[in-house]
Amino acid sequence: MKCNICLNKEADKKGSHIVPAFILKTLFERNKEFVVSIGSEAVQNHIGRELTPEQIEEYMGRELTDEEIEQNYIPFIEDNIFCSDCEKRLGHLESLYADKIHKKLSVLECDKDDVISFENEIGLISLFWYSVILRFSIAQHNKFNLKEKEYRAIRNYLNNNLKDTTQELKSHVEKDISFNCPYPIGIFFNSNAVKKLSSNSVLDIPKYKNPYFLLFNEYIIIFYNKATQVNGMKHSFFGLEKSFEATKNINYNKQKECQICVVRNDVWEEVKTNIFELFAKFKHREFVDMFRFVAEHSKLSFTRENIVNFVNRILYEDTHIADRYDRIRVLTILAEELNKLPKIK
Structure with missing residues (x-):
């Protein structure tokens, strides 16, 4: 398999970060994390390698099964997506952004709305976020995907502008692309490092394609493929409009x-x-569609009340939060509810 940036060398690098570690730093402590990811079929648990059995039981209310141990992985880290050279080029970009931009943001109290302007840094900042968006798009653990044309454009831009050394990159973003931002991008920040008001997440908003709306722990990124799209239609941004x-x-x-x-x-x-709340609605809709599809395929007679009972059992029956949306549990409840239904005559 070829590298997803240069397309020339073999993708031989192990342990590439989909989201840079310094962005996830306040989300969990490395190798001691307990991460819940929202998938297309169920909500999956991912347990850090250094968590003790006692800590796992505290989080999950039970011990891990043999199957969970075998299949366990931590999202945001993947193998064989980049070559070693491109991984190093990304590392130079991450270090430069972390040192020049993120350090300044991470100490803020965020007790008031503000706009911070970074003069002559648009080339560095946009290049960094394009790299995160591209990585997030090729990650296997989520459903976010750039369109093929968008992916090719961003990949080409990254390949042309990433450099082999930090000094080369620093000079390039200061002189050659200091005002470059070919794909419009909005960057919104709230520090979770100072007070840790609550845990954050990493996700994209399904069906937001124009623009894309992405949450990376302390950052919200609004990303457009074309400048003409920015004012082309009115968008809802989940309450950001109260501040900006x-x-x-x-x-x-x-x-x-x-x-x-x-x-x-x-x-x-x-x-x-x-x-x-939007994700809860999506998940609720998936459960309803699942019930309808299987019941209709099996030629079973059902009512709205049957669907409500199925969804309510998933949501409200006594079980630990770590297992509430477990795929096996959901399918077991589905089978039990369907077995109560008569065949259509």
Whole structure:
């Protein structure tokens, strides 16, 4: 398999980070994490390698099964997606962004809305976020995918602008692409390092394609493929509108300054709540569609009440949160509820 950036060398690198480690630092402690990811069929648990059996039981309310131990992995780290050279080039970019941008943001209290302008840094900042978006798009653990044309454009841009040394990259982003931002991007931030008000997440919003709406722990990224799309239609951004008119804070090509919006704590919490409520609706709809599909395929007679009973059992029957949406549990409840239904005569 060829590298997803250069397309020339073999993708031989092990343990590539889909999301840079410094962005996830406040989400969990490395190798001691307990991560819940929202998949297409169920919610999966991922347990860090250094968690003790006692800690796992505290999180899950039980011991791991042999199957869970065998299949366990931590998302955001994947093998054989880049060659070693491109991995190093990405590392130089991450280090430069972390040192020049993220360090300044991570100490903020976020007790008020603010816009921080980074002069002559739009090339560095946009290049970094394009790299994260591309990696997130090729990751196997989530459903987010750039369109093929978008992927090719961003891959080409990365391949042309990543450099072999930190010094080369520093010079390149300061002189050659200091005002480059070919794909419009909005960057919104709330620090989880100072007070740790609540745990954050990494996810994309399904069906948001124009623009894409992505949450990377302390960052929300709004990403457009074309500048003409920014004001082409009105968008809802889950409550960010209380702090900013989001489309006015989108960074474009040839701007001298790059704006990063600092979102105050109460608005950030409301935005996350609205996002999770949307995901709950998506998950509820999936359960309803699952029940309907199997019942109709099996020619069973059912009512709305049967569907409600099925969903309520998943949501409210006594079980630990770690197992509530487990695939086997959901399918077991489905089978039990379907067995109560008569055949259509």
